[in-house]
Amino acid sequence: MLEGIIIKGIGGLYYVKTNEGLYKCKARGLFRKKKIKPLVGDRVIIELNEIDNMGYIMEIEDRDSVLVRPAVSNVNQVIIVFAVKDPFPNLWLLDRFLLLSEKENINPIICFNKIDLIDEDKLKHINGIYKDTGYKIINTSTKKIHGIEKLKKVLKDKISVFAGPSGVGKSSLLNFVQPNLKLKIGEISEKTKRGKHTTRSTKLMELNFGGWIVDTPGFSSLNIDFLEEDELESYFPEIVKYSGNCRFNDCKHDKEPSCAVKNAVEENLISKERYNNYLMVLNEIKNFRRY
CATH class of the missing domain: 2.40.50.140 (Nucleic acid-binding proteins)
Known part of the structure; x- marks a missing residue:
């Protein structure tokens, strides 16, 4: 045996x-x-x-953990990779990745790639959207060879899934982390500025400095029908921080008066982008449960 x-x-x-x-x-x-x-x-x-x-x-x-899509077990963390440009980041989709990671109890790490394509003010704004979530954020660029050592440090001795849409540079990053992986790098469509799928199957690859990574096919959507309306706020750490001060115990932070979360949004203590995505998910759950 x-x-x-x-x-x-x-x-x-x-x-x-x-x-x-x-x-x-x-x-x-x-x-x-x-x-x-x-x-x-x-x-x-x-x-x-x-x-x-x-x-x-x-x-x-x-098994310590199980992801359904991609089908992989015993993952310690999910590296959620989004480009800051070409393609522009779909933060609504990024938040769905975060929701899935939270649901599966797997630590998410946000990686904003291709930072050489935007100026510092725009990068600061994108980072600021998630600064109060408590999630670790790594900014990377294979052109400037920026953030690669930070990425290697979080990958060491862990089983990590790389997830995110096609064309954001997952394979390029992994090739910089360990050149002998020789992963195929896709092209970006000039018309749509979106990537073409290059990873066809789920495979666990060993890192020579310790740990394993999974490079998975790109995603365009994530089903969140596992979520219940009453538990949604628990998946938004920055909303949990203020929700205890709401007037109503069952406040959904939508149309209720005296809502501490809405006040925090107005005072820029919670990102408006994150709050709007919360409302979109909340309405999606309501519509789903209605049928």
């Missing part, structure tokens, strides 16, 4: 990295009967068949 970690899964075959090497494995039929599918990131115990040198996954250890 060998212990290992699944680094890739294709067509019912799983590639498991162990201290004795990399083995191609199949899952026991027992898992199918229990409707358990091995995931990239799973810590597993395998048994080798000496005849064909094929491994068989005998046991999947308890």
